[in-house]
Amino acid sequence: MLGIAVLGAGRIGKIHAANAATNKRSRLVAVADPVDAAAAALAAEWGAAPLADPIAAIERADVDAIVIGTPTPTHVELMLHAAKLGKAVLCEKPVDLDLARADMAAKEIGRLGARVMVAFNRRFDPSARQLRKAIDDGEIGDVRQVVITSRDPGLAPRDYLRSSGGIFRDMTIHDFDMARWFLGEEPVEVSAVGSRLVDPTLDELDDYDTVMVQMKTASGKQCHINCCREAVYGYDQRFEIYGARGMVMNENLRPSTIRRWSSTATEVREPLLNFFLERYADAYRLELDAFIDAVVDGQPMPVTVHDGRQALRLADCAVESAATGRAVAV
Amino acid sequence: MLGIAVLGAGRIGKIHAANAATNKRSRLVAVADPVDAAAAALAAEWGAAPLADPIAAIERADVDAIVIGTPTPTHVELMLHAAKLGKAVLCEKPVDLDLARADMAAKEIGRLGARVMVAFNRRFDPSARQLRKAIDDGEIGDVRQVVITSRDPGLAPRDYLRSSGGIFRDMTIHDFDMARWFLGEEPVEVSAVGSRLVDPTLDELDDYDTVMVQMKTASGKQCHINCCREAVYGYDQRFEIYGARGMVMNENLRPSTIRRWSSTATEVREPLLNFFLERYADAYRLELDAFIDAVVDGQPMPVTVHDGRQALRLADCAVESAATGRAVAV
């Protein structure tokens, strides 16, 4: 049984804690959070030890692996501390908001031969995996165009946005990762446009709420991403992958399959499943399963710090492109 | 060019007149209706001759074929008159409300070797034809169960209902025909239930507005039909054909393909295309095309008076079953 410590008892930490506690190959050993009550409550729920200090949690003898769900600026330090002690790490995205620091972390992890996985949960969504499998099986031939729709149900609080690194590094970063995963090639050119259509005062943060990104790879594969911080109809998560021999796409999830017919409308479906914790509940569980399996079985990490670094690099290119109106070479 | 006279300038006559006038192998020669203004208006629209007397229209030398869209009690007389003169006939359903009289007509037509087609338009709907073709192509293996949904958008006027022959002979008769067509075998047993859930005063007419029918064939194939005289969401026309190796179904038609997403609902489609003249516009045209082709090319009639008689017989069984609560042998 792999002993796991979860660092950070916020909403994402709770998800990982529950999954660590119920996975048959792991047990939840400790929960660390500087807010004592938060650590205590989450630890109590699953019979784990509460700690205030994440470093202490990492250093516990019964901890084999850690899950980092703390604020972004702490990621690299915690990751490297665990890596040096030979402990496996699952780290929430982004690795860091600063590309140089992410690069340094990747280099150090490489040097140490450490086991670190970056938590791009969407890769583990069952429908996303079916899409990737269809590509791998050659069903659609060579991929030509990837179209990604990614809209949040509502604008996050100002404080969250202020320290988020901006929409490209905070939100679109997931889509950059999925783009790389579906394209199967690195984008070499990024063009982005950004607008403030939800909240014009976001100019104070030098941020956008509505963006589009266009990318191409060296072989000419193309990708479009659209993101918005607010969609009244819910959390919109769609992928369309179009290839030489066919196309595959997924559909959003809803709480049930009811369809309504009335005098004014037919085939009416429910609003979409909100929000990422519900929509991607299976993905979070399968992500941790994959992490645990890789650690226990000594297999390669399914998503690496290099992947985290590459997505961040694309986000940086998008920031620059949206500001300059020029396509940016990656 | 086949010279066609349309008897009856009502809504169904108008459809047939337009189709006869624009088919490349026919021309509309005459329109007959006892209401002079109706005959005149429809004839003028297509450059045909208006007549009051349907017999006179049948007897015109330039009339090769007639389309009967007059009230049901006149069908047999007009059909036989045309048949005796060697003219081809497309007759609206039902042949007659009286089975004995329909039998007599079928027999006489057989004796004369006359060319008479009964207008079960739904067989010519492009989607229905694809369903039938899928069966013929062996796609779904042996048919096991046929499920037919057939609901009108709103209750017809009292006067119409009074002379309609009742829901089974007027409305469900279309579904009986489709059941026979899809089953590929004659039903041998009919069970029906009837209710008055839309208008309780229909008991005055000894009629129902909401019915279900269950039938089986000698080899054990099964069919369910549900009908209602009123559906607030529009004209509901669905077929599901389930077989040993698969299933095929069709979908209702709508004016456009728009789908709406809002804060309360997603994938919202429009109400259904109303009513039979719009929903089955293609079917009416293709039906007349098939009639004209059969007449001009000397091919067998695609739907016969025998088909009309069989559907009426099933309707009679359903009337008896709904009244007695007993399955009726056909």
Added chain:
Amino acid sequence: MLGIAVLGAGRIGKIHAANAATNKRSRLVAVADPVDAAAAALAAEWGAAPLADPIAAIERADVDAIVIGTPTPTHVELMLHAAKLGKAVLCEKPVDLDLARADMAAKEIGRLGARVMVAFNRRFDPSARQLRKAIDDGEIGDVRQVVITSRDPGLAPRDYLRSSGGIFRDMTIHDFDMARWFLGEEPVEVSAVGSRLVDPTLDELDDYDTVMVQMKTASGKQCHINCCREAVYGYDQRFEIYGARGMVMNENLRPSTIRRWSSTATEVREPLLNFFLERYADAYRLELDAFIDAVVDGQPMPVTVHDGRQALRLADCAVESAATGRAVAV
């Protein structure tokens, strides 16, 4: 914490055991099965005590409630034994294959004031609940017609079928329960037809593999059910509820939402989620939750032995109707 014993360590017992062990208001205390290895394995998985004798499990002091997942002939005896000891019972359907015995059980339970729930899991499916809620909320007005499609992926083994009580009492019984639940009224008349289209040798068992049922209530509401023991495209579970002001329906579940487009087909979806344990996994969990909540909170049982008895009565009527070709008064 409610102490639960699961009687029967077969596939259904495993489901209930897992749900009992992970519900926050209960704990799994014991698992009883005459096959020692089966009891031992399931008990070990959840840290419960294994027993061979179900009576011993019922009588344990730490057992407050039992879940009966043993063969049908044992249901009544176990149910009554627990009831007499004041223990709550969740019993798999059917209560018994013999209506008189089911009636006796219902009467005795009433006399004892015992807490017994019958496990009609489909009532707890999230989509089915949304349909029922739409009715309760008055969304579709008075219910007029209920159409139920219920097809298994493949014929059960001969031995299972031999002791199943026949398709109506074994398989359609679920649909009879859903019909009652959606209609909100008791059916008063049942017509059924049965065929052997999958396996003609079922005549040896005096059983059918393909059936249709038609029912109406005193107020004239109508219900159609179709069942088949084999559907090549998977486990087909659909409800359509049509009312005076609208219609609601559900859709089948699939493993993912992928849709495929190729040169020969578009919008291709996966085969359906198989089989009842997967398709109704949520329903089984929510069913046990509802049972536990009702027991712990002292609320009425959400599904009663009377419900089990009524569904069995409808099945008996269907057996008679299919054999005699006559509608049977309930």
Added chain:
Amino acid sequence: MLGIAVLGAGRIGKIHAANAATNKRSRLVAVADPVDAAAAALAAEWGAAPLADPIAAIERADVDAIVIGTPTPTHVELMLHAAKLGKAVLCEKPVDLDLARADMAAKEIGRLGARVMVAFNRRFDPSARQLRKAIDDGEIGDVRQVVITSRDPGLAPRDYLRSSGGIFRDMTIHDFDMARWFLGEEPVEVSAVGSRLVDPTLDELDDYDTVMVQMKTASGKQCHINCCREAVYGYDQRFEIYGARGMVMNENLRPSTIRRWSSTATEVREPLLNFFLERYADAYRLELDAFIDAVVDGQPMPVTVHDGRQALRLADCAVESAATGRAVAV
């Protein structure tokens, strides 16, 4: 009755001729094509006069309006000739491949006060009109993002491509027009990428077969377009319009509504309706209806030469952007 001459008896000329001949407010007077047999055949079909010389057709006294379906280089000359004679013009897109020449034409037409409509048929598609109406009705609030998918079923012949002006001016031009129509604002910035994924030898023509375009308006509205010259699943035409209060989208058309279920797949739909003449048959008819109504009723032209010019300008920007890798200001 408006007397119409159709110039060009190719596939698009045939469509317009049939629509002109059957519209109740117009008659087809003449068909002009330098290929005598083509002019003769099409004219004979509808009882019109065949001519070799388009100028002669324009100058006929019984010709009130012309439809230009000739090769692109002739458009401006024919349009202006007709305009000078006071005749109304419906001209196929593009106005010209040279923006300066299109500008000259627009200016001259303005000076003459002539009635000229450019044939962007997709604006008249019933579903596209419902999308536009939903925007106009305020259903989705302010438009934020428009996503346009536009893929042809197969690569056009080399000769066609050679004189097409390239994918942006030939194919994407329709999408540029729809983008402007749905956005309700002029794009001010265009970024495009182009690849040769279908046929690498298109570099000989300095053309692409697979492109993406990204645009924004002055107020920050965004638009993505993707185009490909080949899609194995058929002619793919989708619009998604996402706004502050909701979203609307359309769906592709298919020959029928059949859905197939088998052991390997469910809900299988047919390939898409091919190609533009079939897919947009209604749109072509409604376009000509709108042209005729505008001419006869003296109303403004629904699509103007300015619209044609603006779409061409966006295409030119895309050409430049794809070549330079820079966003181009419009």
